Amino acid sequence: ATPNGHGTCTACAGACDGTSNWESQACPATTNRECGNTCTSCAALNKDQNSGCTPTADADCGDCSSGFTDDGAEGCMACHSCDDSDRSATGAAACTANADTVCGECDSGFFDATPNGHGSCAACATCTGTQYETTA
Numbered sequence: 402a403t404p405n406g407h408g409t410c411t412a413c414a415g416a417c418d419g420t421s422n423w424e425s426q427a428c429p430a431t432t433n434r435e436c437g438n439t440c441t442s443c444a445a446l447n448k449d450q451n452s453g454c455t456p457t458a459d460a461d462c463g464d465c466s467s468g469f470t471d472d473g474a475e476g477c478m479a480c481h482s483c484d485d486s487d488r489s490a491t492g493a494a495a496c497t498a499n500a501d502t503v504c505g506e507c508d509s510g511f512f513d514a515t516p517n518g519h520g521s522c523a524a525c526a527t528c529t530g531t532q533y534e535t536t537a
Contacts, residue, residue, distance in 0.1 A: 447477035464498040471499050487511045487522035 440454035443462035447469040451461040465477035472478040480496030483504035493505035507513050507522035514523040528534055 446475065447479075468496070469498070470496050470501045481519040483519060487524075 438459065441460045441462060443450035443460055446462060447466050448462040449464055449466050451463045452458075454460040465471060468480055469477035470480050477498070478501075481502045481504075483493070483502060487508050488505040489508055491506045492503060494500070494503040496502040502519065504513075504519055510525050511522035512525055514521065
């Protein structure tokens with residue numbers, strides 16, 4: 402059996418400093434450590450930090466920071482913005498830590514020209530003379 406039940410503790414090249422690395426195994430002697438776990442940067446993930454990295458534990462990141470939403474992986478992406486000049490408030494929702502911005506519906510006479518619904522509304526064309534509408 403090993404002192405910690407996880408395998409042999411190896412000497413660390415330097416002390417686990419809690420700034421750039423943290424201890425991955427709890428060893429009985431302070432000189433026997435397995436360092437090398439890189440501290441998580443909550444800021445790089447665009448997340449709030451609940452607690453910082455210590456010599457024995459990684460940083461604890463919280464929800465996405467203000468202006469960011471869950472990216473579906475381990476970080477957060479910037480919230481999309483809406484060009485509200487040609488949009489109503491119908492269906493609109495502000496960005497949260499767990500859901501991206503939902504832009505309102507385009508006003509009458511306009512349509513959303515972007516596939517994700519975050520762009521500007523474009524004016525509908527008006528058919529004149531011998532022209533006719535091919536798509537609705």
